[in-house]
Amino acid sequence: MATVDLPGRPAPARNVPARASVRLQSLGLFFLLLGGSLVWISGHVPVEDVTLVFGLGDLAPRIPVDPPNAVLTIALLYFVAGGVALAHRWTGRYATVALVGAAVLAVPLILILSVALGNVTQTNLLPLLTEALRLSTPIALGALAGLWCERAGVVNIGIEGMMLASAGIGFTFYALVAGAAGGPWLIVAVLVSIGVGGLLGLLHAVLCVTYRTDQIISGVAINLLAIGITSFLRRQVLLPLGVGTGVTLSAIKIPFLSSLPVVGQTLFVGKPIFFTMFVVVLLSRVVLFRTTWGLRVRSVGEKPHAAETLGVNVVRIRYQSVVLGGLIAGLAGAWFTLETVGSFEDLMTNGTGFIALAALIFGKWRPWPAFGGALLFGFSAALGSRIQLLGVEVSGFPVPSQFLQALPYVVTVVVLAGAIGRAIPPAADGVPYEPSR
Amino acid sequence: MTPPSQSFGRRSLERYFRLAPVTVPLYAILIASLVGAVFIIGAGSNPLTAYAALFDGALGSPDRIATTIGRATPFIIGALAVVLGFKAGLFNIGAEGQLLLGALAAAWVGTWSWLAGLPAVLAVPVVLLAGTLGGLVWGGIPGVLKAKTGAHEVITTIMLNSIAAAFASYLITSRDPILLIDQAASTPHTRLVADSARLPALVTGTGLHLGIVLALALCVATYLFLKRTTPGFEIRTVGANKDAALYAGMPVQRTIIVVMAASGALAGIAGAAEVIGGSSGYLTPGAFTNIGFDSIAIALLARGNPLAVVPAALLWGALLSGAPLMQVEADLSVNLVRIVQALIILFVAADAIVRKLFRIRAPRGAVDGGPATFSRGWAG
Numbered sequence: 001m002a003t004v005d006l007p008g009r010p011a012p013a014r015n016v017p018a019r020a021s022v023r024l025q026s027l028g029l030f031f032l033l034l035g036g037s038l039v040w041i042s043g044h045v046p047v048e049d050v051t052l053v054f055g056l057g058d059l060a061p062r063i064p065v066d067p068p069n070a071v072l073t074i075a076l077l078y079f080v081a082g083g084v085a086l087a088h089r090w091t092g093r094y095a096t097v098a099l100v101g102a103a104v105l106a107v108p109l110i111l112i113l114s115v116a117l118g119n120v121t122q123t124n125l126l127p128l129l130t131e132a133l134r135l136s137t138p139i140a141l142g143a144l145a146g147l148w149c150e151r152a153g154v155v156n157i158g159i160e161g162m163m164l165a166s167a168g169i170g171f172t173f174y175a176l177v178a179g180a181a182g183g184p185w186l187i188v189a190v191l192v193s194i195g196v197g198g199l200l201g202l203l204h205a206v207l208c209v210t211y212r213t214d215q216i217i218s219g220v221a222i223n224l225l226a227i228g229i230t231s232f233l234r235r236q237v238l239l240p241l242g243v244g245t246g247v248t249l250s251a252i253k254i255p256f257l258s259s260l261p262v263v264g265q266t267l268f269v270g271k272p273i274f275f276t277m278f279v280v281v282l283l284s285r286v287v288l289f290r291t292t293w294g295l296r297v298r299s300v301g302e303k304p305h306a307a308e309t310l311g312v313n314v315v316r317i318r319y320q321s322v323v324l325g326g327l328i329a330g331l332a333g334a335w336f337t338l339e340t341v342g343s344f345e346d347l348m349t350n351g352t353g354f355i356a357l358a359a360l361i362f363g364k365w366r367p368w369p370a371f372g373g374a375l376l377f378g379f380s381a382a383l384g385s386r387i388q389l390l391g392v393e394v395s396g397f398p399v400p401s402q403f404l405q406a407l408p409y410v411v412t413v414v415v416l417a418g419a420i421g422r423a424i425p426p427a428a429d430g431v432p433y434e435p436s437r
Numbered sequence: 438m439t440p441p442s443q444s445f446g447r448r449s450l451e452r453y454f455r456l457a458p459v460t461v462p463l464y465a466i467l468i469a470s471l472v473g474a475v476f477i478i479g480a481g482s483n484p485l486t487a488y489a490a491l492f493d494g495a496l497g498s499p500d501r502i503a504t505t506i507g508r509a510t511p512f513i514i515g516a517l518a519v520v521l522g523f524k525a526g527l528f529n530i531g532a533e534g535q536l537l538l539g540a541l542a543a544a545w546v547g548t549w550s551w552l553a554g555l556p557a558v559l560a561v562p563v564v565l566l567a568g569t570l571g572g573l574v575w576g577g578i579p580g581v582l583k584a585k586t587g588a589h590e591v592i593t594t595i596m597l598n599s600i601a602a603a604f605a606s607y608l609i610t611s612r613d614p615i616l617l618i619d620q621a622a623s624t625p626h627t628r629l630v631a632d633s634a635r636l637p638a639l640v641t642g643t644g645l646h647l648g649i650v651l652a653l654a655l656c657v658a659t660y661l662f663l664k665r666t667t668p669g670f671e672i673r674t675v676g677a678n679k680d681a682a683l684y685a686g687m688p689v690q691r692t693i694i695v696v697m698a699a700s701g702a703l704a705g706i707a708g709a710a711e712v713i714g715g716s717s718g719y720l721t722p723g724a725f726t727n728i729g730f731d732s733i734a735i736a737l738l739a740r741g742n743p744l745a746v747v748p749a750a751l752l753w754g755a756l757l758s759g760a761p762l763m764q765v766e767a768d769l770s771v772n773l774v775r776i777v778q779a780l781i782i783l784f785v786a787a788d789a790i791v792r793k794l795f796r797i798r799a800p801r802g803a804v805d806g807g808p809a810t811f812s813r814g815w816a817g
Contacts, residue, residue: 221783228775235770406603
């Protein structure tokens with residue numbers, strides 16, 4: 001096959017500016033309509049004092065809010081943002097800034113509304129934030145797993161399966177050798193989980209790099225395989241063992257920081273994989289953009305034939321990155337069983353791997369922005385359960401729990417529709433590498 | 438890519454190549470069963486007993502065969518939906534959600550009182566149409582998003598699956614306000630569909646209903662549509678090379694929207710037919726879990742061919758309907774079948790492995806012999 005004829009890499013589509021325009025204008029219209037409905041809502045919000053608290057103890061800041069006025073203010077800001085976005089031809093870059101601002105404003109808006117409509121008068125923001133951070137752990141790790149694969153040019157939609165398999169097999173190992181009762185075996189089990197992720201990464205690499213299987217189908221097959229193997233293991237091994245909920249990784253305190261007033265007890269006390277996530281994000285960023293090997297990975301994902309000409313072993317680099325991605329996905333899997341729940345249920349990853357991919361796309365294949373995307377989804381999940389706790393009622397009916405469960409998925413769709421047009425994947429992402437002859 | 442030898446036996450070689458699309462899946466099934474046997478031995482059972490029980494459970498009696506075919510019916514239509522997406526280069530993972538929306542629409546419309554007065558010839562199409570519309574909307578959303586904003590359908594459809602599941606759970610279980618729930622029922626399910634709107638059973642007590650005829654008809658219709666009509670040609674061109682299609686003046690964006698909507702509509706029919714053809718006549722939360730995902734696997738196994746969907750779906754139905762007997766007789770989890778299924782897909786997708794193992798040559802003209810190419814990264 002000729003080198004220039006890279007399949008499936010269309011020339012830059014000429015309709016991209018049109019798409020961007022449609023996106024900005026429809027988002028602008030959306031916020032105008034939202035602003036309009038908020039004006040109506042502000043007249044119907046119960047007039048009661050709402051307090052937003054941040055942190056623990058007497059030092060924690062307390063912000064009193066008057067719901068109708070606050071909603072009205074946000075509505076006016078939405079009118080401004082919507083107008084700026086609609087007129088993007090004249091406002092230029094400010095259109096995007098206004099939309100981002102409007103999106104951020106949704107957080108206080110939802111909180112104020114839920115407290116006003118709920119059966120409490122105040123809510124604490126710091127636990128919400130820590131819960132969001134905690135829930136974004138597997139999403140961020142999954143996104144980094146995807147980042148390593150895709151930066152090397154291999155699409156990986158099997159992250160979900162890699163997480164599920166490592167969660168299930170890691171926990172099965174833990175239950176078999178230690179009865180899920182804690183101790184040093186717990187750490188070994190985390191390592192087993194990571195190893196399972198790495199093995200599935202290796203399988204993906206063999207299929208996609210060596211045998212040039214369609215990468216999306218390979219991912220689907222890995223997902224199916226993980227579902228089959230874990231539910232088989234659960235019925236054949238875990239259920240007969242009768243191991244219930246076991247001991248999970250214990251929380252660690254970051255010295256000094258955890259004794260800070262207001263924020264220390266919530267932000268700097270957590271479980272190991274949670275903290276490891278930050279390390280992995282940081283390391284990914286440094287290795288990918290500041291080392292020779294990272295440069296090779298990126299070159300292989302952008303222009304493999306050019307990289308090969310310069311002496312880079314494309315196949316080896318792709319193997320290394322995809323396996324590394326698998327290892328990270330394995331760590332994410334361990335989060336579910338060994339750090340959080342202490343037991344294994346069928347399908348317990350529940351789409352997290354796919355949300356992670358959305359976070360990766362949202363973050364435009366870069367480590368910290370991808371973490372930001374993960375935080376967004378973690379936050380919407382945390383917000384959903386917080387709203388449920390607040391007992392919010394709308395015109396006499398409680399908000400259905402299903403709607404709140406669906407919130408992170410809705411956010412994913414909205415974010416993807418809003419973000420991907422500007423997100424350019426690595427140029428050779430998804431293109432099987434055919435060595436030049 | 439090696440041109441076949443011109444000198445000897447060219448005709449027989451060509452016949453051999455034409456067989457290749459069948460031989461690879463057959464060998465894939467063989468290898469998957471062998472690997473499955475390893476799992477069976479690992480679980481302390483006898484693979485021969487297990488597979489014999491599986492076979493017996495799937496095809497051991499006329500009723501069991503009917504059950505297998507009945508089980509395959511929604512798979513045929515669902516896989517057809519996925520195949521249609523494949524042809525346009527779209528990977529519709531959302532069949533699961535679209536099927537559920539179709540089922541919801543059918544379960545809702547089927548209880549309308551004026552339907553009960555209509556003859557079945559009119560009532561059944563009305564309900565099927567409702568299911569079609571339900572799926573069409575749910576498939577159209579990712580189509581529009583893809584065409585207008587570039588949001589990749591793989592992610593959006595997966596998210597819409599979860600949203601559909603939550604939506605269905607709300608509609609079916611909510612008692613305050615009452616939406617679709619049958620208040621008299623002890624476990625939550627929707628109200629019973631009117632008798633006139635039910636698809637008649639072909640073999641009573643087996644789950645085989647008239648929907649199978651519909652499924653087969655849809656297969657042939659889709660095949661002819663893709664092969665013989667101008668829109669079908671446009672769809673295939675968009676799938677093969679979007680830029681070429683654009684250059685030829687084809688409406689690429691409109692094709693993407695239409696195909697996603699049509700794919701959703703087919704999945705919706707699958708859901709609707711199961712609601713009005715199934716033995717219960719109502720919809721329970723989580724009733725059709727996994728049918729959509731299995732349909733994807735079947736579409737892959739059929740290598741994107743609308744007619745090959747039928748045998749692939751029958752194989753799938755047989756594996757699933759035989760599994761319970763295997764569980765009883767060989768003391769094995771039914772999930773063993775899931776492992777075997779995943780391995781089949783794996784080896785069909787990675788046909789290069791199978792070809793290498795069994796020395797099968799790739800068909801002429803095909804670059805990789807794969808069923809279709811989807812992985813154009815996230816921007817395509």
